[in-house]
Amino acid sequence: MTDLAEPDSAVVRPSLLELFLAFAHVALSGFGGALPWARRMIVERKRWMTAEEFNEDFALSQFLPGPNVVNFSVVFGARIAGAAGAAVAFVGLMGPPLVIVTILAVLYRHYGDLEALSRILSGIGAAAAGLIVAMTIKMALPLFHRRIGWPAVIAIIAFIGVAIMRWPLPLVLVVLAPFAFALAWFYPAGTVKR
Amino acid sequence: MNDDSPLTALASYFALLSLVAIGGAVAAIPDMHRVAVDTMHWMNDRQFTDSFAIAQLSPGPNVMIVALIGYHVAGLAGASVATAAMCGPTCIVAYFAAHTWNRFRTARWRIALQAALVPVSLGLIGASAFVLARAADKNLAAAAITITTVVVAIFTRISPLWLFAIAGLLGLTGWL
Numbered sequence: 001m002t003d004l005a006e007p008d009s010a011v012v013r014p015s016l017l018e019l020f021l022a023f024a025h026v027a028l029s030g031f032g033g034a035l036p037w038a039r040r041m042i043v044e045r046k047r048w049m050t051a052e053e054f055n056e057d058f059a060l061s062q063f064l065p066g067p068n069v070v071n072f073s074v075v076f077g078a079r080i081a082g083a084a085g086a087a088v089a090f091v092g093l094m095g096p097p098l099v100i101v102t103i104l105a106v107l108y109r110h111y112g113d114l115e116a117l118s119r120i121l122s123g124i125g126a127a128a129a130g131l132i133v134a135m136t137i138k139m140a141l142p143l144f145h146r147r148i149g150w151p152a153v154i155a156i157i158a159f160i161g162v163a164i165m166r167w168p169l170p171l172v173l174v175v176l177a178p179f180a181f182a183l184a185w186f187y188p189a190g191t192v193k194r
Numbered sequence: 195m196n197d198d199s200p201l202t203a204l205a206s207y208f209a210l211l212s213l214v215a216i217g218g219a220v221a222a223i224p225d226m227h228r229v230a231v232d233t234m235h236w237m238n239d240r241q242f243t244d245s246f247a248i249a250q251l252s253p254g255p256n257v258m259i260v261a262l263i264g265y266h267v268a269g270l271a272g273a274s275v276a277t278a279a280m281c282g283p284t285c286i287v288a289y290f291a292a293h294t295w296n297r298f299r300t301a302r303w304r305i306a307l308q309a310a311l312v313p314v315s316l317g318l319i320g321a322s323a324f325v326l327a328r329a330a331d332k333n334l335a336a337a338a339i340t341i342t343t344v345v346v347a348i349f350t351r352i353s354p355l356w357l358f359a360i361a362g363l364l365g366l367t368g369w370l
Contacts, residue, residue, distance in 0.1 A: 097254025158317025
């Protein structure tokens with residue numbers, strides 16, 4: 001893995017404890033997703049990675065299936081200290097929020113039927129849904145900005161399959177991904193760079 | 195643990211979901227809703243939207259909704275099993291990819307794969323937005339909160355926590 005860590009005078013190497021604390025900090029400061037906080041911590045404050053390296057690992061984490069920031073913790077941890085680094089970063093990221101969310105789950109089990117709590121949560125649920133709508137719009141803008149190409153068509157088919165038809169996600173993916181890959185292979189001009 | 199135990203169902207479902215969740219945990223929410231509410235009847239619509247709201251309220255990765263579903267189904271064991279299943283397979287993939295990915299920086303298949311998956315994940319996240327909004331917006335006032343949040347989130351940099359606080363207060367005082 002030495003080929004991964006390009007020596008760079010501006011970049012410093014964290015210890016395992018520092019790695020754990022950094023990811024715990026990222027996890028606890030991020031509401032509605034933790035990736036932007038990971039960038040602030042790792043590139044800007046700690047200088048453990050250059051911005052280019054971060055972008056590279058970030059792209060990989062987004063492209064892999066599963067929770068993006070979890071992937072990122074594993075990719076980054078492995079880059080720093082192999083399997084131990086990956087495990088430490090992962091536990092730092094997931095451990096503290098899991099404790100908090102478990103406490104909230106216990107509270108919800110006991111008080112979830114209270115009229116007041118149920119009203120509060122229905123308000124927050126409506127706002128939280130709005131955040132995901134906003135996220136979709138921000139992501140969609142570059143795709144629908146210019147002439148509509150195959151990426152927009154693929155996105156619309158994925159949307160209809162999952163949201164309207166309610167087909168299982170594994171099925172939609174197994175059918176759609178090879179199509180999208182073939183289109184990207186033969187019509188790279190239709191691709192949209194992020 | 196026998197084959198029809200809820201822990202087995204949680205483990206096998208989330209392990210599979212982990213490997214198809216292109217675009218992260220948010221992209222997988224419609225499928226979680228389909229399975230947890232419609233197919234397995236683990237929870238009802240309101241409990242699902244409540245879980246999503248709680249997950250967004252708590253600090254940390256969006257994947258925390260998986261722990262809440264697991265807890266609802268089988269307590270602490272359920273929360274641990276569901277979270278481990280949702281993270282485990284993809285962590286192993288990520289670990290090996292970390293070592294090989296950069297070698298293929300300019301490979302045509304890698305560029306094509308990345309370009310192919312961007313629109314797929316966009317479609318899935320859009321589906322998530324649709325499913326969540328439809329479940330949360332039971333009346334006009336709730337829909338107004340959703341639309342206001344969209345506008346504020348796109349045009350300002352106000353922390354989502356403020357939006358949650360205002361929306362929660364509106365809910366509490368009986369506007370919804």
